[in-house]
Amino acid sequence: MExxxxxxxxxxxxxxxxxxxxxxxxxxxxxxxxxxxDGEKVASRATACTHLKFLLSGSIRCEMxxxxxxxxxIQTLHAPxxxxxxxxxxxxxxxxxxxxxEGQVGLMQIDKSTFMSFMQDEPIFLINMLNIxxxxxxxxxxxxxxxxxxxxxxxxxxxxxNLTSRNATDIHINARQRDLYSYFGVQRTALLNTLxxxxxxxxxxxxxxxxxxxxxxxxxxxxLEGIEFMEE
Amino acid sequence: MExxxxxxxxxxxxxxxxxxxxxxxxxxxxxxxxxxxDGEKVASRATACTHLKFLLSGSIRCEMxxxxxxxxxIQTLHAPxxxxxxxxxxxxxxxxxxxxxEGQVGLMQIDKSTFMSFMQDEPIFLINMLNIxxxxxxxxxxxxxxxxxxxxxxxxxxxxxNLTSRNATDIHINARQRDLYSYFGVQRTALLNTLxxxxxxxxxxxxxxxxxxxxxxxxxxxxLEGIEFMEE
Numbered sequence: 001m002e003x004x005x006x007x008x009x010x011x012x013x014x015x016x017x018x019x020x021x022x023x024x025x026x027x028x029x030x031x032x033x034x035x036x037x038d039g040e041k042v043a044s045r046a047t048a049c050t051h052l053k054f055l056l057s058g059s060i061r062c063e064m065x066x067x068x069x070x071x072x073x074i075q076t077l078h079a080p081x082x083x084x085x086x087x088x089x090x091x092x093x094x095x096x097x098x099x100x101x102e103g104q105v106g107l108m109q110i111d112k113s114t115f116m117s118f119m120q121d122e123p124i125f126l127i128n129m130l131n132i133x134x135x136x137x138x139x140x141x142x143x144x145x146x147x148x149x150x151x152x153x154x155x156x157x158x159x160x161x162n163l164t165s166r167n168a169t170d171i172h173i174n175a176r177q178r179d180l181y182s183y184f185g186v187q188r189t190a191l192l193n194t195l196x197x198x199x200x201x202x203x204x205x206x207x208x209x210x211x212x213x214x215x216x217x218x219x220x221x222x223x224l225e226g227i228e229f230m231e232e
Numbered sequence: 233m234e235x236x237x238x239x240x241x242x243x244x245x246x247x248x249x250x251x252x253x254x255x256x257x258x259x260x261x262x263x264x265x266x267x268x269x270d271g272e273k274v275a276s277r278a279t280a281c282t283h284l285k286f287l288l289s290g291s292i293r294c295e296m297x298x299x300x301x302x303x304x305x306i307q308t309l310h311a312p313x314x315x316x317x318x319x320x321x322x323x324x325x326x327x328x329x330x331x332x333x334e335g336q337v338g339l340m341q342i343d344k345s346t347f348m349s350f351m352q353d354e355p356i357f358l359i360n361m362l363n364i365x366x367x368x369x370x371x372x373x374x375x376x377x378x379x380x381x382x383x384x385x386x387x388x389x390x391x392x393x394n395l396t397s398r399n400a401t402d403i404h405i406n407a408r409q410r411d412l413y414s415y416f417g418v419q420r421t422a423l424l425n426t427l428x429x430x431x432x433x434x435x436x437x438x439x440x441x442x443x444x445x446x447x448x449x450x451x452x453x454x455x456l457e458g459i460e461f462m463e464e
Contacts, residue, residue: 068380089359090366096373116359120352127321127348133365134322140372141328144394148300150417162376185382185418 004108007056007080012132016124025118032109036101043083043099050093051109053083058105061170064097064163070179075168076102085129086136088112143223152186152194157219159184164216171213180211236340239288239312244364248356257350264341268333275315275331282325283341285315290337293402296329296395302411307400308334317361318368320344375455384418384426389451391416396448403445412443 005022008014014022032051036042042060043053057079065072077083084095089112110118119126143161147154164171175183181191195211198204203218204211213219237254240246246254264283268274274292275285289311297304309315316327321344342350351358375393379386396403407415413423427443430436435451437444445451 064377066377066379070380086366086369088366089362090370091363092367092370092374096370096377116355119358120355123348123352126351126358129362130321130365131323133362133369134318134320135324137318137365137368137372138322138324138328140369140394142324144391145296145298145328147298147415148302150415152417155417159376162372183379183382185384185387 004056008054010080011054011082013082013085013125013128015128017122021122021124025122029110029114029118034107034109036105036107038101038103040101040105041098042101042105042107043095045096045098046094048093049084049087049095051111052085052088052115054108055079055081055083056106056108059102060105061100061102062097062168063100066183070175071183072174073097073163074170074172074174075164076170077165077168079106081165081167086133088115089133146223152184152190153198154223155184156194156198157223160213160216160219161223164213166216168216171216173211173213174209175211176209236288240286242312243286243314245314245317245357245360247360249354253354253356257354261342261346261350266339266341268337268339270333270335272333272337273330274333274337274339275327277328277330278326280325281316281319281327283343284317284320284347286340287311287313287315288338288340291334292337293332293334294329294400295332298415303405303407303415305329305395306402306404306406307396308402309397309400311338313397313399318365320347321365378455384416384422385430386455387416388426388430389455392445392448392451393455396445398448400448403448405443405445406441407443408441 004026005019008022009017033056036058043049045064055077059079060077060081060083061074062077063072063074083099087093087096119129140162143158147158160171173180177188177191181188184191186194195204195206199206201218203215204213206212236258237251240254241249268290275281277296287309291311292309292313292315293306294309295304295306315331319325319327351361372394375390379390392403405412409420409423413420416423418426427436427438431438433450435445435447437446
């Protein structure tokens, strides 16, 4: 229990919650603990998100794609984290991607109604959740308004920032180059020039059908540097 | 009071709240009612958003701009509506734009802590607020993933959908054409061709330094048609 407490306390959702309060909740709540082996599917795209899933140990690979399937975005989330906290409420209460265990994974989940009672019982949960959700909405708006010249760099930065988590690693875009320059609405040469420049600056690396983001923070700084309201 | 009740009940935030509950809240809460004359400023960009402001009567013009000030977005909100509900929590608890009364305006406001106690007191408020905030985050992600060819049309649709409210009218983009094609990362001819096509289709109208959105729904359909998860 001590371990779980230490892990949960690192999450923004639990920030400010006292140890006593957390223990009290654990006493009276049915937490479900789940284990996954390497490669096992943890959650499927477009299936109902009925529980809040806390990643307690290990890593999870998340794969999203554009609706036409031509551009895929892959990222790896690490414990402690929460899977898709913005998809348990709202209209589309479905997972936005497929989630797979990378190595052994330990999850804890609570159902929506139990989480609701947490928030009513303990205002700190409520404030934390409202902060997390509001922040996502604000981030999208801010980064959109911080675009200044609309070039591929800024558009790529915007796309990555809005679809990946702050602490995600191994961020890859998988797409044929043709689909990639079409998706971003640029010419082939513009795509290749920008990718080459960004590779030079060690922000990305790429092959014929993959872009690997080496430095997400550099993308953030490119878009949001100088803006007073910073990320997450 | 009956009028206010009728007005508030049209807002998603009050959906499912009983008349008795609302009256009870009104009894014990200090609501502030504010009146504004035509042209008066209701809220200023980058000032603290400390209250939830309900637009009970009249219309409010909202002006946002890119951080470099080159592209401005104007929209008009109509009663009943809530001003920037996603900016009262989160990191940037500041108004994202300037808000001006259009004609006579009646507002009601409650402070953040009173709103917090509403949500703790009445789970329906909590669910509604979580739904509203989650929806915004989901909408941003969905519309980003629904882009298929990244042309200016789709980018313009994405931009408008993410920065304007569903019921907003009189949506204008004010910018020099040079700044507009630069912001959207296209060539001048591409901008002019797309604007001309969209004007032909009665989706927009435009002059040398203004684009007027005539049909926001057409932009939404362009981007999200065929996607199972629909807007707001």
